[in-house]
Amino acid sequence: MTTTAPTLAIPGQLLGPATRYQPGPGTHLHEAQLYSSLLGQVHTTAAARAPGPVKRLTKITPAPVPAELPTISVMPSSSAMASGGFQGDEGEGRSGGAKKREVLPEVGNVVLARVVRITPRQAVVVICVCGDTVLEAEWQGVIRVQDVRATEKDRVKVYESFRPGDIVRAEVISLGDQANYYLSTARNELGVVSAMSEAGNTMTPVSWKEFRDPETGVTELRKVAKPQ
Amino acid sequence: MPITILAPRPSRAANGPSDNASSSDSDSDSNGGADLDGDLPMTTTKPKPKTHPSKHTPSSFEIVTPGETITSDPQWMRGHGTYLPPSTTTIISSVAGTVTRTNKLLSVRPLRARYTPEVGDLIVGRIVEVQAKRWRVDVGSTQLAALPLSAINLPGGILRKRTETDELQIRSFFAEGDLLVAEVQQLFGDGGAVLHTRSLKYGKLRNGVFVAVSGVGGGGGVVRSRRQVWTMDVANGGGQVDVVLGVNGYVWISKHVETAAEAEKGATTTTGITNIEESVSATMYSSQNDRIEVETMREIARLRGVVTALVENGLRVDEDMVVRGYHEAVEMAMVSAEGSDDIYLGGERGQRLAAVLTGV
């Protein structure tokens, strides 16, 4: 019996007993043993995990775990990115560069999405980046009119908040129905991060609800994300 | 013998009429207030059946086919399942079924039909689709019924305000495949039904088995009756079992679970309605089964067998028939070779059970 988990794992590889680790993403439990379910690097994280925009299933067991065990997880790394290595910390991993692999948007994740269509009731978007991962597939989401901002919800107009082509930072609030994820921009730091004017120029944010075209000087209404 | 292969029955005519008679009798009775007056000669194109087992409903089981003239006597009014060609008084059947007369109204009850919802019906349904603010429910009708989020009891008591998070987690109340018992609250013009579960007796179903039989129709199946839901004591130490006969022909048989509210009610009868609500809501949307004893499972399976046997033999399914059929089945098992554990009621045994029940 090994005392430490292996560093690399293939699907089906034994990682250790369930009494030593908590199952994390990329692992599964079978007959009280933890096995890898993905091809990639093995990571163990200490018990106290700051919840943040993380990769995959955050296996939060609802009942408090009797003893706080470290979480073991397997992160996929395709051969293309193997040289880059993998940043163990997940919260601020933005500097690590966009890695192209598939993850599923999860409730609580902050995503970047492109607006494709607006209706009076909702904006339809395509999720492009989830956490710090650039997605390969196009997952569709909607921002319903009541989820655009936290205050004065009944006065929100979708066309005064988003336009097709805008890049929006939003939070996933529900798995939604068969086709859409439900997103919300009802926080200061959420909203449009990049927009083009009608003249076709990239605009800069000037207030919490306006962008301005630097060339024509025309302002357009948006739900602006507070710059970070 | 693991397999029984029977030769085909010569024809349905031999035993068909008596089956239909008994079921259509009960159908008419349960409709209430129907004046089954059969003195008037009404058949013009075909001779009336000569012999008849039932005295008071002469031609109630008379089977007509689409296009067949029922009567050209102008005193009759046309009802469901019939039509009048323009500028004539001839009533022609538009479905295959039995002729029913209610006072001066002539209608044809189809032999097989999908469920037609009516306001107030207690139904068992299955969620097939989850939408933003409502569920689509299969109730065995031509259309899916709708169950709006606003028409369910939310956990945490009746006074809880519906919030937006409820909408986002709509799937945690009912998801695709879930079974529920509900009441038809409203009908659309096109026959689509809107359901509600705003009562303690409605909601998600667990701890039991489902069986779909044909709903209200001319043949066998579930009929509207005084009680669609009851709890019964079962034999062989099975405890208590709940039976839900959805008017739509979907049946649910499950272990009776005594809720905290009921237990409390036994002690003090002064429990407030909100208290009951709260204690019930704990398991309202649970998909976890309670512990079910082997004996209970066996009796549940026996009850399911009774329901299937009733339907296969063209008998009506209501509380009286199911309870009587169940007791007969228990007796039959007692004398059978394998003893009371033998719960099989298919094929021949079902026919025997049906014969006993109709013979009474």
Added chain:
Amino acid sequence: MSSTNHVLLSPAELAYLHASLSLTPPIRPDGRAPTQFRPLVAETGILPGTNGSARICFADGTEAIVGVKAEVERTVVGPEGEGVIVEGGEGEVEEGGGEGEAGWVEMTVEIPGVRDDDSGTAFLAAMLSEGLLADEGFVRRLWINRRFHWKLYLDIILISPPLSYPLPLLSLTTHLALLSTRLPRLKSEGDEDPFFDDDWAAAPYLFPRPNGKSTTFVSQTRPPITLLVMAVGNNIIFDPSKEELAVADVALAVSVTAGSSSSQAPSKHVPMDTSTEGRNLRLLSIRTIDPPSRLTPPGVANAANSAYGANAGQKTTHEAQATAEGEAVEGVWRAPRGGAKRMVLGALVQKVLERGGVVDEVLDALEGVDLG
């Protein structure tokens, strides 16, 4: 595109079904014994325009019709001197001549409500014909002479949309239709163009009937039957209904036939113990049926249910709904993962092949059907 169509059942129903089928003995929803089949009504010879036909229906209204038609076809023969297909008389066929022979039987399956290029239907047809063709003796019966053979068309039609996986129904109906199949009596001799007796009453059966009530069925060769068996826990269940299949750990379709092997070689391995009661069964094919249980929705334990009591209204749904890795909770359904243990598969096959077991009784019952 799965071999079995998906059934919608609630997690609570699935948990209940699984629990009751895992008991010893299992309690099946319709009260049947584990090896018991659904009662069925069968008749043969229903289509006078065919060489053989049969109809079987279940009490729930599912009904299948099979018609067998035979046509004379010219055998493709190789270059001079090389008997590609045939060699010698008496139906003796050169060994290994499979390809030409397999083409002598054409089977189509028609399921209403399913596209005819559906993969599931292709799988069903492949499974049924596989059993038939694995028995080399079968196609040999279609030999007329060196230049001609019968081409057999088996058309299997399900009348109503299937209420359960139709494999056993279709297989039993096909079996009956083949049992009732007769080919006109050959009057010509040798390799001349075949010439047949037009007296239908004189036409011999493709599978010769036993004379009277003879019990020497050991030597009787019968068409194959394909049975569906499934395992839940330690229980082996025959002819599962749709609901039962939805909680199966593993399901197998096993084709078996009775009679002495045409290729005697493997039987040499074992002493022929024809003295024992029952038929001489032969295993022809096994296929794993993908059980729909893997596609069922999982239940949520009360402890993790956000709509449960006090947690209600909190935004914990997804942590709860995301199937947390954890030990199974009693009464909560979880779709099975992984495959089946070898032991279980072995036990399933063993149970089917049991001497004097289910297959024997099914064959007995099928033989009892009047071939009028």
Added chain:
Amino acid sequence: MDRRRINGPAGATQPPVFDDVVSQGAKTVSGRSRMPDASRKMYLKTGVTPSASGSAYLEMETSAKPGASGLKLSCSVHGPRALPRSAPFSPHIVLSTHIKYAPFATKQRRGYLRDPSERDLGIHLEAALRGAIIADRWPKSGVDIIISIVEGDQDRETSKSQGEEAWDMMNALAGCITVAAAALADAGIDCVDTVAGGVAALVQDGGADSTPTIVVDPIPSDHAKILAACCIAYLPTRDEVTNLWFRGDLPASDMDLYTHLVEKGILASRNANCVLTNCLMETIE
């Protein structure tokens, strides 16, 4: 069947029959050169199709015989990706498998449309993979597994296919399972284990009277007669079988023979699994 075009008449022509110089008379041309328990050498590599989420290529050792070729498979996995808008909600990943022979992969040319045997193979593959993947990790998503059989097991020297198509299908399926497992792992789709396929057969080499033997990874043209064969998809760490396909003619009284055949099938998939494991370790190292 192509529904949009008018198809030519089916079976109107007869295929040419070539004179068989080498194998004339004697059926057992070269025979098997491997040990009964030895599989052919296999080459497996992941990440061959850059545009796919995951991909793998598999090649079987070509037999020493001239004019014979080994199996060559290419598998690409697309997804997980969003389901089409019309699809109903799925709590699981929706798996779809396509196996297609290249038109030139076999002696007799194959059409571009999938024929029933290819669909049949697809279902087998689906059953084998569905037991291996952890479907509930990817709700609302779908994955397509597309396998092209670039070249099938074939031998130019044999004049006609000797009823071997069914056995060839088993070999092809075993390869498909292994290559798909590698591509799935490459795509980062959760699996309980690495599933690999293997074939074992009961063969009779020395004429009708000889004692049959069981061999692993059979090449149909190496053997005079195949009595029975089975293809197995096997999960080594869990010791579980996800797909079992048996075909042949065995007396039911001899369960041991059947059990041995299955055991050898498992041995064959274990052999394939070693290659698969090494290939995957190479991928991440």
